[in-house]
Ligand code: HEC
């Protein structure tokens with residue numbers, strides 16, 4: 061079990077690193093994502109489709125849209141099984157980059173803005189996967205959530221599984237660019253300023269549930285996770301966030 065946990069976290073961090081540094085490095089993306097592999101039925105999968113299946117898991121698409129985009133998570137989140145035929149690649153790219161259904165006051169889940177977070181090449185692979193009909197690809201599975209090791213351990217893997225790590229960085233250290241937002245980057249979830257502003261569990265859970273719309277795309281906002289992340293998992297995420305410490309200042 062411990063090994064599964066470590067792999068889960070390692071895979072998430074790797075995924076994060078690829079998301080941020082993978083622009084233009086096709087080979088790295090495919091190799092790290094597991095490369096091409098046979099489908100469950102044994103037919104070979106196009107490498108873009110295989111990479112797309114892994115990216116679909118890494119960026120939590122599966123957590124909202126369901127395994128292989130089959131839906132069933134929340135009535136507010138559609139299945140994606142028909143979009144590859146219904147929508148053009150240009151439209152799919154626009155939706156992934158810019159999000160969909162945001163409002164100034166989100167009261168239900170909306171499609172997050174991913175343009176600043178997922179590389180253009182990875183979006184290309186996601187589109188290939190959607191257009192191929194979201195086939196099963198070996199090892200493109202969400203990390204196993206550890207049980208009976210305490211809430212903080214569970215939360216650390218949920219932090220990867222729900223893609224928090226993609227936007228808030230490993231260990232909540234922040235620094236992911238969000239150039240048009242007032243802060244210029246997605247905020248850290250560790251450190252003094254965060255702890256002062258979010259000094260109760262209720263305040264942290266509230267922002268995870270409701271999200272926040274800080275501007276129109278391409279500004280990245282905090283997704284609305286209400287109705288998607290169950291209460292016990294919200295508690296575990298908070299237990300994990302409370303273990304985080306900011307990196308020591310390299311200048312002193
Ligand atoms: C926080 C939940 C959430 C996550 C994570 C998420 N989506 Fe969505 N997505 C939504 C919601 C909600 C909608 C419907 C928006 C609307 O129509 O108002 C949507 C809509 C879409 C659509 C348009 C579907 C249609 O029929 O018009 C596509 C395509 C899509 N998402 C792809 C993705 C991909 C690819 C990812 C991962 C990079 C992803 N989504 C991650 C919530 C999410």
Ligand code: HEC
Pocket residue numbers: 172173174177219222223224225226227228238246247248249254258264267268272273274280281282283285297
């Ligand atoms: C698509 C990127 C994205 C994802 C995924 C994401 N967040 Fe956020 N989150 C943001 C942005 C942007 C903000 C800043 C919102 C603002 O300033 O109003 C934020 C704010 C927050 C805050 C409040 C911190 C502050 O200083 O405002 C918390 C707590 C938080 N997120 C937790 C999480 C957790 C837990 C997850 C995973 C379940 C998660 N986030 C997933 C983008 C994201």
